[in-house]
Amino acid sequence: MPQAxxxxxxxxxxxxxxxxxxxxxxxxxxxxxxxxxxGLVVVCFxxxxxxxxxxxxxxSLTPPFPRVVLAPTLGGLVVALLAIxxxxxxxxxxxNQTKAAVxxxxxxxxxxxxxxxxxxxxxxxxxxxxLGPEDPSLQMGAGIASFxxxxxxxxxEKVRLIAPVGAAAGLxxxxxxxxSAVIFVIEEVIGTWSAGVLGAIxxxxxxxxxxxxxxxGADALFRVPQFRLVRWEDMGAYVVLGVVGGIASxxxxxxxxxxxxxxxxxxxxxxYFQPAAAGLIIxxxxxxxxxxxxxxxxxVDQAMHAQFAWKILLILAGLKIIATxxxxxxxxxxxxxAPTLFIGAMLGGAVGSIEQHxxxxxxxxxxxxxxxxxxxxxxxxxxxxxxxxxxVIELSQNYSAILPVIVSTMVAYTIxxxxxxxxxxxxxxxxxxxxxxxxxxxxxxxxLDVEDALRTxxxxxxxxxxxxxxxARSAEGAPEAxxxxxxxxxxxxxxxxxxxxxxxxxxxxxxxAVMVKSKGPVPYIFRDQTLAEALQLMGDWQVxxxxxxxxxxxxxxxITLADTLKAFKKAxxxxxx
Amino acid sequence: xxxxxxxxxxxxxxxxxxxxYSREAVLVICIASLLLMLAITAFLNRMYHxxxxxxxxxxxAEADNSVKAGDLDAAISQYRNALAYSPNNNVYxxxxxxxLAETGKNDNEAQNYLLALWAESPGSGPINLxxxxxxxxKPTGSxxxxxxYHSAIDGEWPESPVSRRWxxxxxxxxxxxxxxxxxxxxxxxxxxxxxxxxxxVAHQIVVGNxxxxxxxxxRALGVFRPLTSMERPNxxxxxxxxxxxxxxxxxxxxRDSFAKxxxxxxxQPDIAAMQAVSREVIAADxxxxxxxxxxxAARAENAVQLATARAQxxxxxxxxxxxKTTPNGPAARAVTQLQQNVAQFDQMQKDWNEHxxxxxxxxxxxxMSLAFSTEVAAATACGEPQDKDRILWLLGRTRLGQx
Numbered sequence: 004m005p006q007a008x009x010x011x012x013x014x015x016x017x018x019x020x021x022x023x024x025x026x027x028x029x030x031x032x033x034x035x036x037x038x039x040x041x042g043l044v045v046v047c048f049x050x051x052x053x054x055x056x057x058x059x060x061x062x063s064l065t066p067p068f069p070r071v072v073l074a075p076t077l078g079g080l081v082v083a084l085l086a087i088x089x090x091x092x093x094x095x096x097x098x099n100q101t102k103a104a105v106x107x108x109x110x111x112x113x114x115x116x117x118x119x120x121x122x123x124x125x126x127x128x129x130x131x132x133x134l135g136p137e138d139p140s141l142q143m144g145a146g147i148a149s150f151x152x153x154x155x156x157x158x159x160e161k162v163r164l165i166a167p168v169g170a171a172a173g174l175x176x177x178x179x180x181x182x183s184a185v186i187f188v189i190e191e192v193i194g195t196w197s198a199g200v201l202g203a204i205x206x207x208x209x210x211x212x213x214x215x216x217x218x219x220g221a222d223a224l225f226r227v228p229q230f231r232l233v234r235w236e237d238m239g240a241y242v243v244l245g246v247v248g249g250i251a252s253x254x255x256x257x258x259x260x261x262x263x264x265x266x267x268x269x270x271x272x273x274x275y276f277q278p279a280a281a282g283l284i285i286x287x288x289x290x291x292x293x294x295x296x297x298x299x300x301x302x303v304d305q306a307m308h309a310q311f312a313w314k315i316l317l318i319l320a321g322l323k324i325i326a327t328x329x330x331x332x333x334x335x336x337x338x339x340x341a342p343t344l345f346i347g348a349m350l351g352g353a354v355g356s357i358e359q360h361x362x363x364x365x366x367x368x369x370x371x372x373x374x375x376x377x378x379x380x381x382x383x384x385x386x387x388x389x390x391x392x393x394x395v396i397e398l399s400q401n402y403s404a405i406l407p408v409i410v411s412t413m414v415a416y417t418i419x420x421x422x423x424x425x426x427x428x429x430x431x432x433x434x435x436x437x438x439x440x441x442x443x444x445x446x447x448x449x450x451l452d453v454e455d456a457l458r459t460x461x462x463x464x465x466x467x468x469x470x471x472x473x474x475a476r477s478a479e480g481a482p483e484a485x486x487x488x489x490x491x492x493x494x495x496x497x498x499x500x501x502x503x504x505x506x507x508x509x510x511x512x513x514x515x516a517v518m519v520k521s522k523g524p525v526p527y528i529f530r531d532q533t534l535a536e537a538l539q540l541m542g543d544w545q546v547x548x549x550x551x552x553x554x555x556x557x558x559x560x561x562i563t564l565a566d567t568l569k570a571f572k573k574a575x576x577x578x579x580x
Numbered sequence: 581x582x583x584x585x586x587x588x589x590x591x592x593x594x595x596x597x598x599x600x601y602s603r604e605a606v607l608v609i610c611i612a613s614l615l616l617m618l619a620i621t622a623f624l625n626r627m628y629h630x631x632x633x634x635x636x637x638x639x640x641a642e643a644d645n646s647v648k649a650g651d652l653d654a655a656i657s658q659y660r661n662a663l664a665y666s667p668n669n670n671v672y673x674x675x676x677x678x679x680l681a682e683t684g685k686n687d688n689e690a691q692n693y694l695l696a697l698w699a700e701s702p703g704s705g706p707i708n709l710x711x712x713x714x715x716x717x718k719p720t721g722s723x724x725x726x727x728x729y730h731s732a733i734d735g736e737w738p739e740s741p742v743s744r745r746w747x748x749x750x751x752x753x754x755x756x757x758x759x760x761x762x763x764x765x766x767x768x769x770x771x772x773x774x775x776x777x778x779x780x781v782a783h784q785i786v787v788g789n790x791x792x793x794x795x796x797x798x799r800a801l802g803v804f805r806p807l808t809s810m811e812r813p814n815x816x817x818x819x820x821x822x823x824x825x826x827x828x829x830x831x832x833x834x835r836d837s838f839a840k841x842x843x844x845x846x847x848q849p850d851i852a853a854m855q856a857v858s859r860e861v862i863a864a865d866x867x868x869x870x871x872x873x874x875x876x877a878a879r880a881e882n883a884v885q886l887a888t889a890r891a892q893x894x895x896x897x898x899x900x901x902x903x904k905t906t907p908n909g910p911a912a913r914a915v916t917q918l919q920q921n922v923a924q925f926d927q928m929q930k931d932w933n934e935h936x937x938x939x940x941x942x943x944x945x946x947x948m949s950l951a952f953s954t955e956v957a958a959a960t961a962c963g964e965p966q967d968k969d970r971i972l973w974l975l976g977r978t979r980l981g982q983x
Contacts, residue, residue, distance in 0.1 A: 040610075309688035
């Protein structure tokens with residue numbers, strides 16, 4: 004017996020209204036919900052990291068001897084046990100895991116990973132491992148989004164898209180920089196400015212940052228001293244910084260590329276001790292140089308205020324490279340964003356100090372160089388140059404640094420790209436045996452345009468009133484010609500050449516072109532559109548008219564399926580990495 | 581392979597069969613979870629901020645104690661710890677910058693903190709003052725230092741603004757004097773004097789001493805003199821008045837002032853030296869009132885003999901210097917003048933005897949005039965004189981109006 008449908012009342016009615024939204028609108032609503040949730044989780048995560056740090060290392064920036072060695076070692080041991088027995092997916096890069104979720108697992112990020120990242124990363128970073136909270140925050144955001152999306156039974160396509168939305172929210176809250184987070188996710192995770200997901204990503208990032216700021220305050224991550232760029236000649240100093248940053252990025256990248264496979268080849272029992280061994284090394288470094296421990300935001304802040312002389316800055320940068328490499332290679336969960344900022348700031352400060360020693364008239368302060376150094380290393384190491392530029396602006400809340408940052412990041416990026424073909428995240432994925440799409444390759448791949456297959460000499464445009472005998476005469480002299488009937492501007496029909504030739508001898512003088520049109524209207528295209536778009540439009544037509552953008556009645560040429568395929572064949576293959 | 585890749589996660593198979601929960605229910609659960617998370621986060625956040633601010637306050641209090649104990653290095657490290665927990669606390673930033681500026685070890689860091697604070701309150705007197713101090717440590721920061729000092733003088737002071745501005749201007753005067761910019765120091769000290777109440781003896785004495793260091797003897801005397809005629813004269817004022825009078829060539833006044841000082845003060849090397857010179861100058865001066873004609877003549881004759889000997893010695897030590905070879909050199913011109921003076925002394929030797937000098941005051945004037953000009957020229961050609969020549973030279977400078 005069929006049950007009578009009860010009318011919805013109260014909250015059920017309201018929720019029903021929400022669900023009656025078109026899925027794309029509901030997706031935006033979810034983005035806000037996920038943004039707020041991710042913001043809250045990141046706030047708790049940061050509090051937890053600080054709490055662990057206070058408990059294990061004490062409140063001084065220079066922890067006393069026994070603690071400085073014991074905390075990271077024992078912390079590493081606990082993290083290893085948790086990673087082996089409780090949270091098996093906690094090791095590895097959060098960015099790659101999120102990318103893998105998008106491209107391989109239809110957006111599936113297990114919720115246990117969120118908990119695992121939260122606990123293990125806080126333990127690792129709080130105990131002094133040289134790692135940062137941004138990468139795990141990104142993955143926690145993606146995990147929350149994926150969980151909510153799955154539970155709400157969104158379509159597979161939407162679940163796949165919602166993970167990057169959460170990733171942007173998590174990263175935005177961790178960095179307190181919504182714009183950079185949006186660009187990073189687009190630049191590194193999705194790889195395309197898809198209108199379908201951009202709005203949701205922006206909404207999630209903004210709502211997560213608003214949430215985070217409600218609790219932790221709206222202050223920028225670093226307090227950047229006042230500065231202004233006075234003269235264009237100063238740009239030379241930032242080019243030097245770009246070169247140094249590029250070389251430092253390469254050192255770190257090459258080291259990881261070389262050492263990670265060796266670490267992975269070690270016997271399985273060593274997994275129990277790898278994070279602890281890394282902790283021990285970092286602890287010993289920390290006896291003399293405790294600044295390299297943990298994420299190191301406070302130290303970056305101090306460097307920006309010119310606390311350290313150039314020699315100290317160089318030592319800090321060098322030791323941080325070692326500490327970060329050791330922590331990362333040991334499999335301790337945590338990200339490389341914060342250490343990258345640290346190394347960049349120290350190198351920037353050192354280069355600035357040395358340059359100012361020789362050129363007294365340089366207008367930038369040490370803080371300016373440290374800030375630009377952050378962007379430089381970020382672009383060189385993580386290979387996300389646009390994110391790097393925006394991040395520096397957001398971190399400094401000052402637009403004046405944009406020119407030095409652009410110059411320096413581009414130099415570092417070019418050096419890194421030239422001497423290390425595979426970017427970090429792709430490298431890690433390939434070492435793990437999976438082949439995620441390389442966003443950098445995608446970004447730099449040249450697309451073929453209609454222009455590359457355009458033919459301007461084979462189309463004969465026919466007007467509706469034109470006599471068929473005249474058309475036949477024109478076609479006779481051009482056996483390859485395609486006959487296109489221009490009915491209206493933008494409306495072209497194909498005329499079958501054989502029909503014309505057949506009908507022409509017996510046709511009366513009043514028989515016009517419009518009477519022999521065969522197929523149409525044919526979809527048209529413009530010369531600046533891509534051949535991929537042309538193929539999509541072409542369908543069964545085999546030929547497309549290429550029209551002028553300023554006059555749809557004007558035919559610039561045609562493209563055929565054969566010419567399009569020929570153009571693809573002729574194009575150089577993508578660079579082999 | 582030890583560390584297996586955990587990049588990909590096996591996707592659980594899609595559930596078949598009826599849905600367990602409706603979308604509405606899941607959404608309600610989500611919103612309820614969100615509210616719960618909000619509450620938990622708010623609670624944790626409250627606890628966290630309480631702890632963190634507590635830590636910041638504790639470190640800052642320890643730093644304040646270290647500053648009081650004079651352990652600035654410890655204070656700097658403690659302020660840094662405080663700032664790690666309260667990074668935007670302007671008070672801690674300012675105190676750290678103050679400590680850094682005081683040690684002078686890391687002026688760049690101090691300046692960066694101060695500039696950040698300055699950007700927020702450019703009219704703050706204390707911040708401008710600290711910036712001025714930091715700039716004053718730099719070899720090329722004088723213009724910057726002056727700008728910040730003036731901004732501090734014109735700036736806002738939370739407590740006792742008049743007194744603080746006076747202190748800053750005084751510090752500016754000290755800075756200018758230390759850096760050898762006497763003219764600017766004189767101008768600033770005059771402003772300081774204008775802003776010092778006449779009845780504020782302590783501050784008047786500070787101003788007077790600054791004027792002395794700025795070699796503004798007249799104004800210094802003007803500041804000290806009223807203080808010496810008070811019911812209970814201040815010893816510093818008396819010493820200052822004496823010093824100013826001495827440098828103005830008012831040796832009698834200087835001697836009288838120094839005589840009012842107690843013995844221990846009078847025996848201080850600088851005062852004792854000035855007192856001795858004053859006495860000697862007075863003893864050598866033939867123009868002192870109350871002298872007999874004979875005594876006057878004796879002093880004048882003595883002066884002529886001293887000047888002649890000094891001129892001859894000086895000419896002998898500069899045999900090649902004369903106005904013909906180096907016509908533009910002041911030393912050469914002085915030597916030429918000395919040669920002429922020696923010739924004139926030889927010529928007048930007989931005429932300028934004690935008898936004539938006692939009998940004819942105009943001859944005494946001529947003789948003393950030649951003696952004074954000889955000492956001045958000799959000082960130019962051969963350096964400042966010593967002993968009795970110095971006394972005659974000082975006397976001559978006073979008479980010639982060049983104290």
